Amino acid sequence: MRVRFGRDDVNDFEKDYIKRQLQRLSEALARVILGARETGKIDPALEEIKKTCRSLIGHDARFLAVIDAGSAALVLREPSKIKAYAELCAAEGELLALRGDAAAAEAMQKRARELEELAKA
Numbered sequence: 001m002r003v004r005f006g007r008d009d010v011n012d013f014e015k016d017y018i019k020r021q022l023q024r025l026s027e028a029l030a031r032v033i034l035g036a037r038e039t040g041k042i043d044p045a046l047e048e049i050k051k052t053c054r055s056l057i058g059h060d061a062r063f064l065a066v067i068d069a070g071s072a073a074l075v076l077r078e079p080s081k082i083k084a085y086a087e088l089c090a091a092e093g094e095l096l097a098l099r100g101d102a103a104a105a106e107a108m109q110k111r112a113r114e115l116e117e118l119a120k121a
Contacts, residue, residue, distance in 0.1 A: 018080040025056065025084055029091040033098075042099040046092060053088050057081045061088070069114035079119045086115035 024097060029049070036045035053061035064072045076082045078095065093108030 020084060022080070022087070025087055026050075028052070029087060033091060033094050036095055036098060042095050045074075045095050049088055049092050049095070053085065057084055069111050069118060073115060073118040082115055082119035086112045086119060089115060 029052075032045050032048050036042050050061040053059065053064070058081075061076065064075070067075070072085065073082050076085060089108050090112035093105045093112060097105035098110060
């Protein structure tokens with residue numbers, strides 16, 4: 001018996017895979033933030049987020065940080081990568097808030113919201 005897959009099947013598979021990856025990212029970021037809260041070690045957690053950015057979406061977080069959200073979305077191209085970067089920005093904002101840097105935290109949260117909107121477009 002030969003099984004055939006249509007393009008819709010592949011798209012559904014890709015969507016499910018992306019959803020699972022984003023769920024795993026959310027869980028991992030929650031663990032990083034919780035660990036930082038419990039230990040008070042914010043800087044290592046921030047560094048972990050930067051490493052995750054590189055390995056997950058293939059771009060250096062330092063590069064993406066110096067361009068505006070719209071340009072970052074253009075560089076990332078894929079909505080799933082934009083959404084993943086938005087989650088990373090939100091997590092970084094949360095960590096910056098824990099460190100007491102309210103202005104930087106708000107800027108990162110704003111960037112995360114902008115990226116979320118761009119991922120939907």
